[in-house]
Amino acid sequence: MSKTNANICVLGFDISNQMEKLYAIVLICDGKLISKIENGGLEKIIRLAWDYNVKKVATDNIFELAPNVRELKRIISLFPENTEFIQVNLNDEGFEDFRGILKKSGISTFNLTPQKTAYYLAYLAYTGYGTSLIKKQIRTKIIVRKNRSYGPGGMSNNRYKRKVRVTILQITNDIKDVLDKNNFDYELLYRKSGAGIDGAIFTVYTPRSSLIGLIKPRQGTSVSIEIKNDLVISFAFKKEKKEDKPIIVGIDPGLNFGIAILDIEGNLLYLGTKRSGDREEIIELIQSYGSPVIIAADVKPVPDTVKKIASKFNAELFIPEESLSVEVKREMAFNALSGTSDISLDSHMRDAYSAAYNAFKTLSKKLKEVDEYLLRTGLSLSSRKIKQEVIKGKAVSDAIEEELKRILSMERENKVIIDYKAGARDLEKKLNEELEKIKKENILLKAKINKLYEELKNKDKEIKLAKKNVQLVNINSSIERTMSVLKESISELNKQLEAKNLDIKMLEERVKEYEDILDKLVKGEYIPVPIVSSLTKSNLNKLLEYNVNLIYVENPDSYQSDIGILLKNKNIRGILISYQYSENSGIYNLLKENGIPVVSIFEYDYKKIKDIIIIERKVLDKIKEAEEKLKEIEKVKEIEKFEKIFNEYREKRRKDR
Structure with a gap:
């Protein structure tokens, strides 16, 4: 088959030689085998992808291409823009055993070599199995900067620099006018210097082709304009949806973004600087912590970037009455963060935190009124x-009425509102209390219904007596109306009784679920493991006060370089994560050096309850197996080290003779 005639080509690969980084490669076009390679390098995979315009690259572990996300993005950028990367063993429910997929498809798993695996991966992806892992966004970067040469002789160096900075400012304004006139969505980052700017970077959210004829590259003697496509790659790994909690975000935009995230109680959730970060990256970071209700800046007027991010989240834009001075921001950050020893502030972090904290402080009086009202009532x-x-701007009284209205609406839909407490036992206690309360209400309702039935019987007697002794139609009509009202009351009470019975059933099911969890914990079939968002000292210090030897980490890509030593000193036996992880990744190697294994829990039964997971005890067997493997590796290293010293010593003795 010729390369140009192929309509749909799919390439499957599987690692065949870990040490030399070689792959078994299979290429299928229109369902027919085109090429199979037993041991080929990554460069061969990329070349085939271009030669055959490959639509899909199929794998059962995307991290076989690279040990970490950063390197993986770099490699993916070398493939054709329209190439999809398919993880065959990932679906909407999560990861699935690859051999299990083959068995379901009627394919034998006997003697499953890398070559066979590559073929089956390509075949399954061609027939529609798997999930696309990569999202691509094509943007355009426009970079305005000074050239390295400082120009002709005879002109003062400082005067020439000022002239260049003013020229860059003028060019930047001209480009901005063109983009605004044509309604392009863009970001502008620049560094001010005196009366001009040192350089500017436009990120325009459109392909390069859309700007042809509007903005042209330039290579002048003092200033250059560079225009290039910017391919942004993100991963579509399925993540468990976090609680959508309200947050306050402070942003200090520029070539480096300062970002501070607080909860609405004023507690710091995140503080950091993103080097050369763009808007989409900042938005993704913010979303991982919750739903912003306020986006704040430390200056007035507010930068356009901050406005656009606030608009993206439909959040309130907090504008200070006047720009905060450096002295005020230093004092604000020092007073608020003085007890946080492991945070080292740069100016961007300081400004972002001051913006967020200033917004919280301005609103804190109203927020305090809410707590006082609830405590008082x-x-x-x-x-x-x-x-x-x-x-969002509502008065405290209106906000309280709105919440009451929401609860009443939920009750009409037969929902029970439960104030969850930390831990399964507290939750069970709360559920039982609610259950007992509803049962008592049931007894009262039944008593009330019985009373109404008695009243109905008495009215029946009155009717019979009235018919015998009274001939007046008016009296008879009045009694019938009274009976009708009583029947309606009974009907309404019966409906309430049915609703309460439904509530009881729901609560009993919830209680049973947590009783099962407690039973498994008591029997030792399951164990509790605390959860941290990332491996940082601030996250771990609270946990390590208790006697824990396993930790579940939600984001293993985020860690501090010396965290392995702290975990080892605290006798942590292992780290649990939610998905398969490359053994060549940064965190894996860091913890391996300290004899701490990293184990995926996707093949075990587990349940999350607030800040812990309850997981099958047999995960400890996996931890033990991984520990033994690490010990064997360390033992081999020691032997190799000894042999090296011995050989060096023997060689030295030979030379001395």
Whole structure:
């Protein structure tokens, strides 16, 4: 088959030689085998993808291409833009055993070599199996900067620099006018310097072809304009949806983004600087912590980038009455963060935190009113939801009424509102209390119904007596109306009784679920494991006060370089994560050096309850197996080290003779 005539080509690969980084490669075009290679390098996979315009690259582990996300993005950028990367063993439910997929498809798993695996991967992807892992966005970068040469002799160096900076500013304004006139969505980052700017970077959310004829590249003696396509790659790994909690975000935009994220109680959730970060990356980071109700800046007027991010989230834009001075921001950050020893602030982090904290401080009086009202009245309402509405501009009284309205609406839909407490035992206790309360209400309702039935019987007697002794139609009509009212009351009470019975059933099912969990914990079939969002000292210090030897990490790509030593000193036996992880990744190697294994839990039964997971005890066997493997590796290293020293010593003795 010729390369140009192939309509749909799919390439499957599987690692065949881990040490030399070689792959078994199979290429299928229109369902026919075109090429199979037993041991080929990554460069061969890329070349075939271009030669045959490959539509899909199929794998059962995308990290066989690279040990980490950063390197993986670089490699993927070398493939054709329209190439999809398919993880065959991933679907909407999560990861699936590859051999199990083959068995379901009627394919034998006997003697499954890398070559066979590559073929089956390509074949299954061709027939529609798997999930596309990669999202691509084509944008355009326009870079305005000074050239390295500082120009002709005879002109003062400082004067020439000023002239170049003013020229860059003029060119930047001209490009901005063109983009605004043509309604392009873009980001502008620049660094001010005196009366001009040192350089500017436009990120325009459109392909390069859309700007042809509007903005042209330039290579002048002092200033250049570079225009290039910018391919942004992100991964579509399925993540468990986190609680959509309201947050306050402070942003300091520029060539480096400062970002601070607080919850609505003023607690710091994130503080950092993104080097050369763009808007989409910042939005993705913010979304991982919750739903912003306020986006704040530390200056007035507010930068366009901050406005666009606030618009993206439909969040309130907090504008200070006047720009915060450096002295005020330093004092604000020092007072608020003085007890946080492991945070080292740069100016971007300081400004972002000051923006967020200033917004919280401005609103804190109203938020405090919510807590005081609930404490004073004893109303069992969600303070977080009420505060969220207050932040959006509602009066405290209106926000409370809105929450009451929401609860009443939920009750009409036969839903029970439960104030969850930490841990399964507290939750079970709360559910049982609610259950007992509803049972008592049931008894009262039944008593009331019985009373109404008695009244109905008495009215029946009165009717019979009236018919015998009274001939007046008016009296008879009045009694019938009374009976009708009583029957309606009974009917309404019966409906309430049915609703309460449904509530009881729902609560009993919930209680049973948590009783099962507690039973498995007591029997030792399951074990509790605490959860941390990432491997940082601030996250771990709270946990390590308790006697824990396993930790579940939600984001293993985020860690501090010296965290392995801390985990080893605290006798942590292993780290659990939610998906398969490459053994050549940064965190894997870091923890391997300290004898701590990283184990995926996707093949075990587990359930998340607030800040812990309850997981099958047999995960400990996997941890033990991984520990033994690490010990064997370390033992081999020691032997090799000894042999090296011995050989060096023997060689030295030979030379001395």
